[in-house]
Amino acid sequence: MHVYIEDIGKYEGKDVVIKGWLYNKRSSGKIHFILVRDGTGIIQAVVTKGEVEDEIFDGAGKITQESSLILKGTVRKDERAPGGYEIVANDLQTFQIAQDYPITPKEHSIEFLLPLRHLWLRSRKQNAILRIRHELIKACRDFFDDRGFINTDTPILTPASVEGTTTLFPVDYYGEKVYLAQSGQLYNEATIGALGKVYCFGPTFRAEKSKTRRHLTEFWMLEPEVAFLELDGVIQLAEDMTVSIVERILENRRKELEVLGRDIQKLENIRKPFPRITYKEAVEIIKTKEKDFRYGDDFGAPHETIISENFDCPVFVHHYPTGLKAFYMKRDPDDDTLSLSVDMIGPEGVGELIGGGQREDDCDVLLKRVRENKLPEDAYQWYLDLRKYGTCPHSGFGLGIERMIAWVCGIKHVRETIPFPRMLERVYP
């Protein structure tokens, strides 16, 4: 019976079939130890001379790294085996012998691995990251689904930029210039009018020439939006979601975190409530380390790190000056220079994980902002309509999935958190 390695404990003493690839092998002449992986795990098979036909024994000694194979044998509990179980092989057939697999079981440089990403994904660490990615995305979806949110995905081909400021990838659309989406938020503001609370989850594209460990040109963003929700409520939502994600990973993907060498205690310390500070308070924190920083300056990566160093949990920074935030952010009724905006800055120097806030809901004010920002008024007609026909206070945020994964996994660079990273001047494979 064909079984998967992750389930092997259920088959102790039973005859099973494993289909997979050779991860590594060792031999003592009359006994081969074959490490087989099948995507769900790695298990050691023992092939002993005299206990299998000579042809099979000799064949086992000749299998090369990453050759595809079908293994038959009996599951046995054995402390000497990595993982605690091993397969006592009675048959081993190769589907194909792989020649000169480039990634040997040793340290490699990032320059070497990135062009081999299609093969690098097979390694234990990358496998663990992708499993956590899957779990994290599922945790996000479940969180919102359980709260009655409707998943309404937004278009990827869009007629204009959300803000008109960021650099977008142009696409030829039957002779017309359109752009790859940089956010689904404006469309979310439309769908909440239909469904109340929604989220979209999909790829977003930024053509900025950012060359840092926090940036990809193509990344995935999860964006919830809720009608009749104000700033405090959206902060609460982001906090609940973050706690829910961390709990879920700790519950279901502890093994993967261990493979990655993650300091699990740091994740177990994540508890509500997260600190909430104003932009002004954040500036005071930065000034203790960097005297030249001025009120009104935007936070760069080093500033976010300074802020996060003061807390064990993610920290919410809210009420940024209007100049630092997008045109659609609602202004603070008590102070017109401030926006009802919030960023969630992750711990351990991971940087901004979430950005969001309360949206401008007054049609006249929004139109004024569109004009101030010299945005094409025609293109925003539908967006203004949303304020003409039953406007309401509403809020939402965007979560950069790759940054969240990087934080949870404890890895420095977001390029390892997505199967095939798209970066400045790197689109292969």
Next chain:
RNA sequence: UCCUCGGUAGCUCAAUGGUAGAGCAUCCGGCUGUUAACCGGAGGGUUGCAGGUUCGAGUCCUGCCCGAGGAGCCA
């Protein structure tokens, strides 16, 4: 675009201006419990490219190319 670091065997790295080397991988041989197994042997090089200095350049100088890290930029 700017700053810093780097480019030597398939990979990871070494080599006072003086015969280019090791470990891993590969191939051959040995080993009945290995844990990135181990032991012995073999093959493997346009030292990123182009100039220059020198009796002699992987090493020093100039220019260029490529990569990495970071900054800027950036919902």
